[in-house]
């Protein structure tokens with residue numbers, strides 16, 4: 001299987017400088033995450049309510065120390081057991097309420113957030129369908145897959161926890177500090193001292209963690225690509241005994257990923273240590289100072305108890321900030337990766353069809369068409385360089401040329417799978433660049449060299465070639481043209497039989513015939529066939545050709561041909577050589593006049609010329 005390059009920006013396995021920061025230096029986590037707003041907007045009410053509920057719940061935990069203070073200075077000091085029981089009951093109620101509120105918050109956000117995730121995923125999928133072939137040529141499929149799965153999960157988790165809890169914890173910590181300072185401002189100041197170093201450490205951490213998180217997510221994408229390729233290419237992998245080297249490639253990548261995950265863990269451990277130890281030291285200092293004050297009689301025991309338990313209640317909000325920041329970073333890089341795909345240029349839309357068809361049918365015209373692949377190496381000649389060709393209405397034209405001469409490329413220009421870089425293509429006098437894509441593609445039907453089938457029934461695969469109105473009669477006719485009715489009827493459930501992923505449960509020739517049936521089922525005005533019979537034995541080929549002749553009579557067709565037998569289907573032949581059409585004529589004419597054509601048709605092998 002050809003190795004696809006990984007996405008241009010994210011570092012991949014063949015970019016050993018994976019340590020390079022993919023994140024721009026001025027990249028702001030908040031700015032990146034704000035891009036989620038359009039998706040979050042519809043559920044903002046729920047999220048806001050949930051945040052308020054969480055704030056109330058979290059602040060309830062700060063009331064507990066006040067009850068303790070009341071108990072210590074009141075009933076405990078007065079040795080009043082009734083009061084102690086009452087206090088205990090209050091504490092129990094507070095605890096239960098807190099738990100119920102947190103549960104309620106979870107319930108509030110769960111459904112809307114999975115809705116957000118589903119919407120983002122649907123948008124990504126829609127986008128992937130609309131992005132041009134050139135984009136898919138460039139991006140490894142595993143990178144796209146991981147963006148639609150792991151990354152979106154990270155985003156959802158961010159919306160569920162860090163988004164709310166960074167706010168909740170912020171408010172709780174503020175409220176807690178106000179309480180602490182109100183109870184005893186000098187002890188409160190002692191607890192404020194760690195704030196500055198903690199803020200510095202957190203911001204350092206955030207930057208570093210962002211880089212590593214991005215690297216880990218890109219590596220997940222690369223790993224997905226390897227898995228996908230070896231599953232799809234399992235026949236090659238086994239046939240060539242490549243399972244060891246595939247396994248090694250996988251192990252190397254997963255080793256790299258493990259390294260990155262460990263780097264993440266180290267960073268987390270570091271921030272966790274700092275965030276827990278520093279406040280602990282401050283609490284220790286406050287305890288010593290407080291005890292001295294109580295001994296001197298400057299402070300009531302209840303106040304000290306309340307003070308310390310407030311400080312302890314603040315421990316969790318403070319400590320959790322480390323991993324909340326980490327999750328936010330991961331969500332930010334995931335968002336970045338998501339929008340890298342969403343921001344990619346779609347196929348440019350065309351102005352509404354102004355170039356209306358001229359005087360009746362005119363067939364297909366190529367006028368000075370040139371094309372080069374966007375990712376072709378600098379300075380290489382264009383694949384097509386000034387192609388002029390006219391396929392008359394109703395005519396079948398065979399396109400012949402050496403392998404790699406650009407035949408497939410030329411055929412892909414007609415349904416605009418690629419955009420011609422120069423010149424124009426006219427269908428019945430109408431410039432395809434001005435046609436709406438949907439209409440163009442309903443006029444033109446294609447069958448490619450490599451027949452692609454989907455995990456669906458045989459019938460569904462074939463009827464994909466229609467606008468949805470076609471039914472059983474059209475299906476039978478198309479299967480008949482492709483000489484596929486025989487084997488389809490022998491399948492366990494006829495045309496209702498499911499073909500496996502990519503149709504791999506069928507033979508190459510069977511797949512090719514279904515692809516041909518799909519191309520002809522909608523009776524297209526223009527038919528483009530890229531070597532449609534290459535995988536058939538001569539007898540089947542002859543039968544398909546006989547049936548195909550009927551179809552070709554009704555349409556204007558461009559048929560890429562490698563073999564004389566396929567050429568025989570056509571009225572005329574065009575020879576593609578070095579990016580242009582160098583000869584057009586009947587088979588016999590070209591055999592006489594073109595040395596290259598005679599050589600191509602002589603069957604002495606089709607080596608690269």
Ligand SMILES: Nc1ncnc2c1ncn2[C@@H]1O[C@H](COP(=O)(O)OP(=O)(O)OP(=O)(O)O)[C@@H](O)[C@H]1O
Pocket residue numbers: 137373375376383401402403404405406407408409410449
């Ligand atoms: N996606 C791509 N990106 C860059 N170059 C490409 C791409 N696809 C094809 N090419 C190059 O364009 C040239 C023409 O390829 P094309 O597939 O059109 O040849 P072809 O005439 O159909 O060959 P064959 O007879 O083997 O099917 C080749 O040199 C090929 O390397």
Ligand SMILES: [Mg+2]
Pocket residue numbers: 407408409449530
């Ligand atoms: Mg080809």
